[in-house]
Amino acid sequence: MPGWIRGSGMIEKKNSMTAVTAQPKVATLIQDELDTPPLTLGQLTWRRFRRHKMALIGGIVLIFLFFYAFGGSLFASEKYANFNDTSISMQQPSVAHPFGTDAIGRDILARTIYGGQISLIIGLFAVMIETFFGILVGALAGYYGGVLDNILMRITEAMLNIPEIFLLIVMAKFFSGKIPDLEITGRTFSGSVVVIVVIIGATSWMYLARIVRAEFLSLKENDFVLAARATGTSNAEIIFRHILPNSFAPIVVTATLGVANAILAEAYISFLGLGVQPPTATWGNMLDGANNYLDTAPWLWFFPALLILLTVLSINFLGDGLRDALDPRSRAS
Amino acid sequence: MSRYILRRFLQGIPLLFVISLILFMLMMNMGDPIATMGGRSIVRPEERARLTRQLGLDKPIYVQYIYWLIGNDWTKVDLNGDGIAETPGTRHGILRGDFGTSLVNRGESVVQVIGDRLPNTLLLMVASEIVVLLGALLVGIYSALRQYSALDNILTAILFVGYSMPIFFVALLSMYIFSVLFKRWGLPYLPTVGMFDPPVGDTVGQVLLHMILPVLTMSLVSFASYSRYIRSTMLEVMSQDYIRTARAKGLPRTTIVYIHALKNAALPIVTVIGLDLPFLLGGAVVTERIFAWPGTGRLFLDYLGRGDVPVVMGILMIIAVAVVVFQIITDIVYAWLDPRIRYD
Numbered sequence: 001m002p003g004w005i006r007g008s009g010m011i012e013k014k015n016s017m018t019a020v021t022a023q024p025k026v027a028t029l030i031q032d033e034l035d036t037p038p039l040t041l042g043q044l045t046w047r048r049f050r051r052h053k054m055a056l057i058g059g060i061v062l063i064f065l066f067f068y069a070f071g072g073s074l075f076a077s078e079k080y081a082n083f084n085d086t087s088i089s090m091q092q093p094s095v096a097h098p099f100g101t102d103a104i105g106r107d108i109l110a111r112t113i114y115g116g117q118i119s120l121i122i123g124l125f126a127v128m129i130e131t132f133f134g135i136l137v138g139a140l141a142g143y144y145g146g147v148l149d150n151i152l153m154r155i156t157e158a159m160l161n162i163p164e165i166f167l168l169i170v171m172a173k174f175f176s177g178k179i180p181d182l183e184i185t186g187r188t189f190s191g192s193v194v195v196i197v198v199i200i201g202a203t204s205w206m207y208l209a210r211i212v213r214a215e216f217l218s219l220k221e222n223d224f225v226l227a228a229r230a231t232g233t234s235n236a237e238i239i240f241r242h243i244l245p246n247s248f249a250p251i252v253v254t255a256t257l258g259v260a261n262a263i264l265a266e267a268y269i270s271f272l273g274l275g276v277q278p279p280t281a282t283w284g285n286m287l288d289g290a291n292n293y294l295d296t297a298p299w300l301w302f303f304p305a306l307l308i309l310l311t312v313l314s315i316n317f318l319g320d321g322l323r324d325a326l327d328p329r330s331r332a333s
Numbered sequence: 334m335s336r337y338i339l340r341r342f343l344q345g346i347p348l349l350f351v352i353s354l355i356l357f358m359l360m361m362n363m364g365d366p367i368a369t370m371g372g373r374s375i376v377r378p379e380e381r382a383r384l385t386r387q388l389g390l391d392k393p394i395y396v397q398y399i400y401w402l403i404g405n406d407w408t409k410v411d412l413n414g415d416g417i418a419e420t421p422g423t424r425h426g427i428l429r430g431d432f433g434t435s436l437v438n439r440g441e442s443v444v445q446v447i448g449d450r451l452p453n454t455l456l457l458m459v460a461s462e463i464v465v466l467l468g469a470l471l472v473g474i475y476s477a478l479r480q481y482s483a484l485d486n487i488l489t490a491i492l493f494v495g496y497s498m499p500i501f502f503v504a505l506l507s508m509y510i511f512s513v514l515f516k517r518w519g520l521p522y523l524p525t526v527g528m529f530d531p532p533v534g535d536t537v538g539q540v541l542l543h544m545i546l547p548v549l550t551m552s553l554v555s556f557a558s559y560s561r562y563i564r565s566t567m568l569e570v571m572s573q574d575y576i577r578t579a580r581a582k583g584l585p586r587t588t589i590v591y592i593h594a595l596k597n598a599a600l601p602i603v604t605v606i607g608l609d610l611p612f613l614l615g616g617a618v619v620t621e622r623i624f625a626w627p628g629t630g631r632l633f634l635d636y637l638g639r640g641d642v643p644v645v646m647g648i649l650m651i652i653a654v655a656v657v658v659f660q661i662i663t664d665i666v667y668a669w670l671d672p673r674i675r676y677d
Contacts, residue, residue: 154348155355158348158351158355159355161653161656161657162356162649162653162656163614165618165619166633166649166652169618169633169634169637170649171359173637174359174361175362267501268501268619271619272618272622272634287501287505291623294505294512294513294525295512295513302505305499305502305506306502308502309494309498309502312499313494313497316497
């Protein structure tokens with residue numbers, strides 16, 4: 001981002017900050033005339049979010065998708081999803097197999113259910129790692145400044161300068177086959193799931209780190225930080241208890257949109273055959289080799305890809321709504 | 334201004350250095366390049382050891398990095414395995430323009446290998462950038478002038494879906510519709526793979542025909558953000574005083590929109606193009622894979638799979654340099670186009 005844009009953003013930020021701090025005075029003046037108690041921050045946010053129809057729909061679709069992926073396992077067992085019968089391979093969608101069967105005769109509906117679980121889990125966990133690194137790097141750089149800031153931001157910049165897909169592919173190759181399969185609650189997960197979660201987290205924290213750093217840079221100049229420091233509060237406590245909660249809104253929005261990006265990233269590398277390894281299904285690796293069946297079996301790639309699109313679209317709408325609802329600039333108005 | 338440009342270039346050098354270091358460390362687990370080399374199967378251990386020495390793979394990683402960076406012609410290397418370095422090195426290092434030699438295509442230099450494919454990728458990139466830009470200008474201006482009209486709302490919805498579309502889904506769907514279904518319906522259909530039909534040959538018409546689907550695919554994803562961007566800058570400009578003045582003095586609407594407003598509204602898009610262009614290479618990886626387009630994206634995937642570190646590093650460094658240089662060029666061009674921008 002060029003310097004002058006960042007610069008103007010800071011000015012806007014400061015204006016909104018003064019507007020927010022000026023608010024209590026006005027509020028106390030008007031409060032006497034109000035019959036109803038003032039709305040809490042949560043209520044205000046919900047009220048703004050509700051106005052965003054598409055975000056609401058996105059949220060509802062997302063809940064349905066979660067039910068589909070996790071509730072679906074009540075109707076089809078994982079064994080069934082991985083059960084292959086080559087005598088019924090590449091069958092068109094029918095009553096017995098609503099989404100058809102794949103090249104080695106596995107039921108695609110059951111595989112989209114279990115694939116959905118893995119895809120959604122990867123999305124959520126990758127974002128947790130992304131958020132952890134993003135906050136850590138951004139907070140340290142923004143709070144301490146100086147040499148540390150310089151080093152961390154150079155690394156961030158270096159990572160940002162390589163298109164994410166290349167980093168993902170190189171890292172997927174770097175870590176491939178290093179982690180053995182895992183047994184969790186009687187189910188076997190391919191070790192590649194862990195690898196994918198880690199590398200998606202490790203290649204996507206840079207934007208968040210920059211946002212958090214910018215927040216810290218402006219917030220640390222506030223009087224409440226000075227007060228905290230004057231009373232001998234430790235640096236860790238200032239960072240995590242005083243400044244971090246104030247930069248909650250952009251972190252939540254970035255993390256929400258991050259889930260969509262993580263699901264897409266998983267789909268891309270699994271599509272290229274470098275992601276999660278079969279028999280563990282994901283929406284992404286169900287598409288691996290899809291172009292070989294472009295004309296003979298379109299159901300093979302259509303349903304998983306449609307589910308990815310639906311998920312990403314819903315999350316994007318949700319994130320958009322959250323941004324409008326949580327944005328301090330619209331709060332000031 | 335020239336001091337600013339100089340400073341930006343000087344800042345770019347350590348940045349590229351850090352990038353190369355990170356990437357080189359990631360390259361250390363690319364599988365055994367000797368096992369997959371040039372179709373030859375190397376079984377004898379002494380031959381394997383000789384090749385390892387020849388390629389410098391027996392050296393510790395930091396030495397390999399130094400050789401890759403500045404070459405090894407200033408020192409001697411041990412080729413016969415007796416522990417005494419006797420043969421002068423021949424590599425010049427990437428800083429002196431020597432990207433090394435490919436491991437898969439023995440004897441061919443990396444520059445040559447990449448140079449063969451790069452024009453194909455650039456062709457796709459430039460074409461889709463033009464398509465995106467023209468389409469986005471059209472849609473963006475229309476949406477801005479008729480804000481909240483029915484078509485504006487429909488376009489907004491379509492663009493949002495397009496923005497969320499994974500590239501491979503766009504590619505698969507467009508291939509299915511324009512090639513498979515069109516063929517089935519007896520309509521003229523588009524080719525899906527490669528750059529040309531081998532029997533017809535490498536003619537301009539063939540390449541253009543084969544370009545349609547990949548370009549369409551690559552365009553759709555950036556199309557959404559571009560047209561939204563133009564829409565918002567156009568809206569902003571249209572509400573400014575000088576537009577009101579132009580309207581008040583009775584200028585025709587088309588003059589106002591296309592001469593007065595568009596000039597200022599289109600300026601910020603320069604930054605978007607400049608920052609986006611090198612990243613199109615990333616989108617090209619998936620697109621080229623699906624459409625079997627012989628560009629750098631597919632080269633990257635193929636050679637990464639076979640552990641050809643010099644070629645892979647070469648591609649990655651070219652992209653990194655492109656990103657850094659394009660950022661600087663964008664800043665300069667923007668300042669040149671818009672005299673309100675001052676850097677010093």
